[in-house]
Amino acid sequence: MKDYLRKHPEVRTIRVAAADLNGQARGKRVPARFADKVVKDGTRFPFSVLNLDIWGEDIDDSPLVFEQGDQDGVLKPTERGFMPMPWLEAPTALLPIWMFRENGQPYEGDPRHALRAVIDRYKARGLTPVVAIELEFFLIDDSGKTLQVPPSPRSGKRRKAAETLSIRALDAFDTFFTDLYDACEAMDIPADTTTSETGLGQFEVNLMHCDDALRAADDAWLFKMLVKGLARRHGFAASFMAKPYPEYSGSGLHTHFSVVDESGDNVFDSGGPKGTATLRSAVAGCLNAMHDSALIFAPHQNSYERLVPGKHAPTSICWGYENRTAAIRIPAGNPAARRIEHRVAGGDVNPYLMLAAILGAALDGITQGMEPPSAIVGNAYAEEDLPQIPSTWAEAIEAFEKSTILPRILPPEIIRNLVQTKRQELHYIAELSPEEQVELYLDTV
Template sequence: MAGALSTRPAQAADIAEAEAFLADHPEIGAFDLVLVDINGIARGKIIRREELLPLFRGGRHLPGSILGLDVTGEDVEETGLVWSDGDADRRAWPIAGSLVPLPWTSPPRGEVRLSLYELDGAPMAADPRHALAAQQALLQADGRQPVAAFELEFYLLDREATADGRPQPLRMPLTGERLGGIHVYSVDELDRLEPFVDAVYRAAEAQALPVQTLISEYAPGQFELTLRHREDALRAADDLVMLKRLLRALAVRHGMKACFMAKPFAGRAGSGMHAHASLAGRDGANLFADRDGELAPALRHAIAGLLETMTESMLVFAPHLNSWRRFAAQSYAPTAPSWGVNNRAVAVRVPAGSPEGRHLEQRAAGVDANPYLVGAVVLAGIRRGLAAQRDPGPPATAYVSAADDTLLADWRSAIEAAAGSAFLKEVLGERLHHVLLALKRAEYRRFAADITALELQLYGEVV
């Protein structure tokens, strides 16, 4: 047993990374240890400076049940990670390249992200990051390197709710005015968001996060940030996790709240987490680049694979009850498994751009989804399409919404579709597939048992 406790996985960060960081940052006295669970929630603990090198040398025990928590933080025994498992410890190891400062903290802290392993060094199967790593490795074994990036849509809200407890858009930092109306692509709105914008870019630079364009989106207080692509899908998902944490922390310190619900306002735009992907060959060339003025066969095959697997994967793209409020007719959230070129009304879009830089954009995922699971499903769908060499059919050239061709009706339908999906079970692995379903079924039961204010209003004195 003693030997098993010291088994070091090959993927763990080298201690030299921690030594160099401590030498460069003598001012940092503590570190956030961050493990991302299946709901995309950052969980962990804070350690002191003197504990960092032992973490890099030998890892750190964390209970496996940390991955068996529902969105409220409650244990879900059906996951098999709580009492039936004796609430057993696993070993958390630092992710290479994840040690960064948290420039918004005072006194200064740093952050290191973790991945969970069994005591013998094998990947802990319920850790969602390992699912993406496995799909990337399968593509790499075939000489195909995923190139990926995520876009992040989110709301900035006032710290105070309305009198009836509902969220409301923020007051602009420079003017104190509350946002109202739609000011999509407004640069004046972005200007009035200083100094928050400046803090975001400064913090991103300090953390080597490739944050790029900021956009005022299609609702009061809704914004989008883009991330530069990575030649590593794992790093791209890591970027998204870090950016959400950065935005949430800075919003609090600027008197606001960053909201990553898929649909915080009825009648307003929902927030997506669009996944951009292409593949590089062994020579580094883009396998999705146009051929003879036409879309490459590899790109068309990849799109076909994504469309074929989309319906059964919707629990990954829309994992919560609120996720399903985002899908609506004539919105920017897809309602059918469709594809198109330079068309934002479809589920899989081929953006306008240079023929050499051609890539696809999966638009089904909400901002509340777990980027590691989204990435795993997207890469697996691409793999399936390439293997089968199917054609996706003609592209849509306008809005697509066919009553007989919808993705799914609701959250419960998505849970049942995921339960019966051999594809999803293969992609996630049997253990993670089981844990995901146990968590979502427990969360569904929690919502189904609640008596809402609307029910009381409609039925209380009527029926």
């Protein structure tokens, strides 16, 4: 890690940052000449900082604050090490960190540790999840009272229409996307294909599959930070909020995953299109936990504007082969690459909690040998007897808190802290107008 700063003497300051429960980067600015101390000893800030609400406020009834004296945790660098922050004007390096207790034990309220614990359970069975993430986001001109698509830097015109798979839309913002790919390369984020989507000024970038789920979550977290920061350098906003425009589809964050054994073989591959019994058990586990996990996949008030029938986001708890109306899709293609696509999460999620919930649920299904219901055929929105994903934030909080499934997947401290956080946000969001809610979520999530 120290070699990075020696090779980049132009870097005068560093940022050390961890992800809180909402996926917000929390940390410090440090002069580069003191970086060696941070690398060696870590840094410190209160446990409660990873449990702030979306405004960055303490949780009123959290035991982490006054009840425990607002004690410090110790934050140590992750294995990722230093990387540039290309969205800032001054040369700056980012050092991702995660939280431990004074005795060296991982802090269970850290979402990155929650994912690590799930991965460890896979490793104990000789299994490794392989993950790829697709992120959708909007480019937005938020300089006026009404949100609108930014004018093209090339033509100066605004294209006020959906541009599904439009090369013209990509070309209109070619300067931004060229800088974005250069930045991804500099940060070692494996950005692959970009497409324009069905929303106004909406795009999707796919991140390449990775056999390290922690790194995949890091990539998604860093990518969101990068896109939002770089867009501001280009004079507009980028947002991963679930639904900035009521009349257009929202932004999802779809996760593709397979599982390989110690020989490197895909345990979902049956040699044919249907997949193995292990695949079906993983699907069953995901479906079994889906209702109770909705708070992770749709963590904000605005999230539930996206989860409406017929708007390219799933609302029914079901699965299918090559069926994008289902919550779980099994893509076609080479049997060796047989995988599950989990389509529920919005772009506004915390990637660490999202992957912990998905992979943890899949492993729960595998270990218990669960069997899913029949795969859906046709339009899932038209099926009236399917179980439903919670349609309101309050319902999702209630389901998450009372779940008997999630304690097998997530640490008790994550469950408690997230419930307290979301109950506080639910209370205060009610005081905001729809316009104020959009202003809140536009830059944060």
